Amino acid sequence: MAEFGIAAPSVKVAGNKPATATGKALSVVALRKTYGDVVAVDEASMEIAAGEFVTFLGSSGSGKTTTLMMIAGFCEPDSGTITVGGRDVTRLAPQKRNLGFVFQQYLLFPHMTVQENVAFPLTLRGVPKDEIRRRVGETLEIAGLSGFGGRKPRELSGGQQQRVALCRALVYRPPVILMDEPLGALDKKLRDQLQVEIKTIQQELGLTVIYVTHDQEEALVMSDRIAVMRNGLIEQFDTPRELFERPKTPFVADFLGAANFLPGRIDKHDGEHTLVRLTQSGTLLKARRHDLPSGTEVKVAVQPGRLRACATDDGFCTGTVEMATYVGTLVRAGVRIDGGDGPLVRLEVPAGRGPVAGERVGITADADDVNLFPTDEKAG
Ligand SMILES: Nc1ncnc2c1ncn2[C@@H]1O[C@H](COP(=O)(O)OP(=O)(O)OP(=O)(O)O)[C@@H](O)[C@H]1O
Ligand SMILES: [Mg+2]
Incomplete structure (x- = not known):
């Protein structure tokens, strides 16, 4: 039965690891x-x-x-x-x-x-x-x-x-x-x-x-x-x-890192990667392999710190920098993606390499940093 004494008075205090029967x-x-x-x-x-x-x-x-x-x-x-x-x-x-x-x-x-x-x-x-x-x-x-x-x-x-x-x-x-x-x-x-x-x-x-x-x-x-x-x-x-x-739901992706969410559709699987056609720009983006069938509507989730600005020929899409805010070690940028309306894509890049407002840029990310969620899953 339950004991009241709990920790025995003679137990050594400093550095005493409380042990449990089962770990x-x-x-x-x-x-x-x-x-x-x-x-x-x-x-x-x-x-x-x-x-x-x-x-x-x-x-x-x-x-x-x-x-x-x-x-x-x-x-x-x-x-x-x-x-x-x-x-x-x-x-x-x-x-x-x-x-x-x-x-x-x-x-x-x-x-x-x-x-x-x-x-x-x-x-x-x-x-x-x-x-x-x-x-x-x-x-x-x-x-x-x-x-x-x-x-x-x-x-x-x-x-x-x-x-x-x-x-x-x-x-x-x-x-x-x-x-x-x-x-x-x-x-x-x-x-x-x-x-x-x-x-x-x-x-x-x-x-x-x-x-x-x-x-x-x-x-x-x-x-x-x-x-x-x-x-x-x-x-x-x-x-x-x-x-x-590796957030398991859009909610977690948003709650922990304020992820960007871009609508898209699974195009095809290519070895280690899954290719997604972005709805807004019509361009292809490479994500790490996901087991979703081709044609699945998805939300593409990428943390702002895992996106980079690059030359317009090199990214998975292009756009225009609408705002760039210097916040000490970082520049926070908002990019308007080419091809129709959509929320600004948010980037966080090391200060010094940050894009400036008005600049034309490409946007890129490592495939491993791109998470996909089926659109019909409960919203974030
Ligand atoms: N005594 C109570 N009677 C009725 N509803 C309660 C009671 N205590 C908690 N709730 C409800 O249960 C839910 C969870 O409350 P809880 O206090 O666990 O939230 P929390 O995550 O600790 O929130 P917070 O960050 O505001 O402290 C809430 O919807 C709250 O209104
Ligand atoms: Mg509480």
Whole structure:
């Protein structure tokens, strides 16, 4: 049965990798939650390995918090199972699940010092005083907060308060830590700094983290794998690179890289490649091999950073540069493709080699960077 003690007090703190019986830190099978007619989470399934940093990424209302709250035990699923370290916790109370939490609001106890706040989970678990002092000291040091133990939360900056909240979750070494937009209340510079700090602590201690954000850059920076959520469904669960380079749906292609979408039709297959006739320009474009029959109407998806401007004879189509914006290391250009109306094709090219407004250009891409989606699939 469930034990209350959780991490034994004698466990060595720094560098202690939380081990699980199966190597799987957490698994979720067909988790579902409805509120009346709203399906907040629809049959979510995933397996997370010990030591992995996984992020739920999606727009507002996509079901990220609901999924996390079901894992945490604060929200009861309609159906499905949750296993932590090989143990079914689906019907267990939150405090029996052996998980740590960090929320967007720090939720520190205002009347307690930093030391007392961080000690709280250990005090609750009856850990001896000496042991508490030692472990709180070690944890504060990891988070760069040594010397702040005697202060009250109101005497700290937002970033420091969030680090205290992180320490409170870390201090009893739960094998899995859940974080719901923990940096949401902080300004950009502090967010960037704490992203790196959280990631460093996670790697040094071998923690398993499930992190929620709607900021795609944050997700890309921090995660080993990202679950892209949409309307309660996990659209794709993959590494950042796979999501970016091999999106399984137009939604993922758009959400992660703001892909260009050009209408076309499969012309033929040629060895490793698939040739697509672009509707607007009538020209042919080479994509990596896709198993769609000739004649299939497709959306051609290419990330702006994977397109290049070239001589008009060399590209898969030609056009006129309508705008070119210098943004530091990059030039963002919008090209009006020849042959009828269509949205501007967006390019991001290294500054210095960027095209200028009014210039006639060809556009090219490596076949491997061109993704195709059947047009009749659900829209992005
Ligand atoms: N207690 C509740 N009662 C009714 N509907 C709810 C409740 N909690 C969540 N929902 C609905 O479930 C859906 C998913 O909500 P959830 O909070 O999981 O989204 P989210 O992805 O975390 O969004 P955000 O980025 O805004 O935090 C939404 O449509 C929301 O309105
Ligand atoms: Mg939320």
